[in-house]
Amino acid sequence: MDARDVLIDGIERSCEVCHGLLDGLTADQVNWRPGGDHNSIGWLVWHIAREQDVQIAALAGSEQAWTAKGWVDRFALDLPAGSMGYGHTAEEAGRVVVHDPCLLSGYLDDAVDATIRYLKSLDEGSLQDVVDQRWDPPVTRGVRLVSVVDDASQHAGQAAYVRGLLP
Structure with a gap:
């Protein structure tokens, strides 16, 4: 097992958590927001996918699945097409409404x-290649990929927590 395999295992684990927690939920449950304005399961899982899609497409020099595969149109969110959840206000997060958990x-x-x-x-x-000079120290491909895995893991855990709070 090399570093790439470890990263793949990490990203697959978060995906499995998300599939497990979405299983059997209705759209209302997926969109339910604790306290009325906190992140829903739908927003959290959508953000996991968006964050990966945006960052991997940038690294690969490819188009995001969000646009290339028509997900932006199928979701039809009341948000800019490039939105990925980073920096969303509570009001913007509330616009991520998922009509079908599938x-x-x-x-x-x-x-x-x-x-x-x-x-x-x-x-x-290539994991040692610098991909972002805007930071000190500059960010390598490996560090960026660990950030993707870490973000997915944290948000999958948050979504599992929210599922446990469902009324």
């Missing part, structure tokens, strides 16, 4: 598949 699972699967394809395309040495 739609959410499908987009997540496409984002995860793109992530895995990308990881399998890399040679292990």
Whole structure:
């Protein structure tokens, strides 16, 4: 097992958590927001998929599945097409309304598949390549990919917590 395999395992685990927690939920449950204005399961899982899709497409130099596969139109969110949840206000997060939990699972699967394809395309040495000079120290491909896995893991855990709060 090399570093790429570890990253793949991490991203697959978060995906499995999301599929498990979405299983059997209604659209109302997926969109329920604790306290009326906190992140819903739908927003959290959508953000996991969007964050991966945006970052992996940028690394791969490819189009996001969000637009390339028509997910942006199928979700039809009242948000800019490029929105991914980063910096959303509570009001903006509330605009992520999922009418069919299967739609959410499908987009997540496409984002995860793109992530895995990308990881399998890399040679292990390329994980040391600097991909973002805006930080000190500059961000390597490996560090960026760990951030993707970490973000997915944290938000999957948050979504599982919200499921436990469902009325």
